[in-house]
Amino acid sequence: MNFEDYHTHHRRCGHASGSLRDVVEAALEQNLHAIGLSDHAPMLFLPGDHPQPGTAMAKSEFGAYVREMHDLKSEYAExxxxxxxxxxxxxPGSVDDYRALLAGGDFDYVIGSVHFIDGWHLFQEQRPDGVTREDLWDRALVLTREAAETGLFSILGHLDVLKTKGHLPDRVDTPRLHETLDAVADLGVAMELNTSGWRKSANECFPSLAILKLAAKRGIxxxxxxxxHRPEDVAADFPRAAALLREAxxxxxxxFSRGERATRPL
Ligand SMILES: [Zn+2]
Ligand SMILES: [Zn+2]
Known part of the structure; x- marks a missing residue:
């Protein structure tokens, strides 16, 4: 498959299996054009070296992660x-710390993801007290726009991932969505079609076709x-995703290469 996969994890994050090399080997098996390694960065907004071992790598592990990726990049270059x-x-409030962490890593790209809304992790089953699905969607969009405005991220991750645990409202097409997508388009930040939603109970990719259509219209x-989160899922459902993007x-x-964006045929 002549695709590039920009979103993969490996065992360093504590909730995925396989090594970075396994991920690269999986890409070779599938004849991908490129494989992006994008494990969860350490959680700089929480205290301690390894605040949540099952969520992200330790702060002290980050250097080894970056070195191993560059070594694999050289080794597999042919x-x-x-x-x-x-x-x-x-x-919010952690951007300068992330900017400092990522400086000098010579990254090809950085995915910016909203996983926390005001301290609440959006894969929790229960919504915070008194907070509606409409509130969460609105807040997620505001945070997404702020993320785009930081200039730190090349790609915005899984836009409507709130639906994983049923926290997305029935009506997602809100003025805030349009305002957010307008801002993202103006800023020239990319987003992803994340196929993992098809492997979860929501059974819909992130974001949905309706949102992809709005994004396509704006040229995002x-x-x-x-x-x-395991090597077997590298490039999962990519032909289906490509067809959906055409439909959108x-x-x-x-x-992406070294932070610079180019285009490829779909
Ligand atoms: Zn991820
Ligand atoms: Zn994520």
């Missing part, structure tokens, strides 16, 4: 493009990401 990346949380660049109105994909 066979597959290895893109050096990371998935970092967007949490898009990449494909499997969000694989996309004619091309974005591609």
């Amino acid at each position: 066979r597959v493009v290895v893109n050096v990346g990371v998935e970092a949380d967007y949490v 660049p898009v990449v494909l990401g499997s969000d694989a 109105g996309y004619g091309e994909l974005a591609s």
Whole structure:
């Protein structure tokens, strides 16, 4: 498959299996054009070296992670493009810390993801007291826009991932959604079609076709990401995702190398 996968995890984050090399080997098996390595960055907004071992790598592990990616990039250069990346949380107040962490890592791209809304992790079953699904969606969009405005992120992760645990309201097409997508388009930040939603109970990719159509109309660049948490899921459902992007109105994909964006045929 002549695709590039921009969103993969490996065992360093504590909730995925396989090594970075296993992920690259999986990409080779599938004949991908490029494989992006994007494990969860350490949680700089929490105290201690390894605040949540089952969620993200330790702060002290980050250097080894970056070195190992660059080593694999060199080693596999003749066979597959290895893109050096990371998935970092967007949490207000932590941007300068992430900027400092990522400086000098020579990243090809950085995914910015909202996993926390005002201290609440959005994969929790229970919503915070007195907070509606409408409130959460609105807040997630505001945070997404702020993330785009930081200039730190090349790609915005899984836009409507709130639906994983049923926290997305019935009506997602709100003025805030349009305002957010307008801002993202103006800022020239890309987003991803994340296929992992098809492997979860929501059984819908992130974001939905309706949102992808709004994004395509605005020319927001898009990449494909499997969000694989095991090597077998690298590039999962990519032909289906490509077909959906065409249906949404996309004619091309974005591609990243050393922070620079280019385009690839879809
Ligand atoms: Zn994520
Ligand atoms: Zn992820």
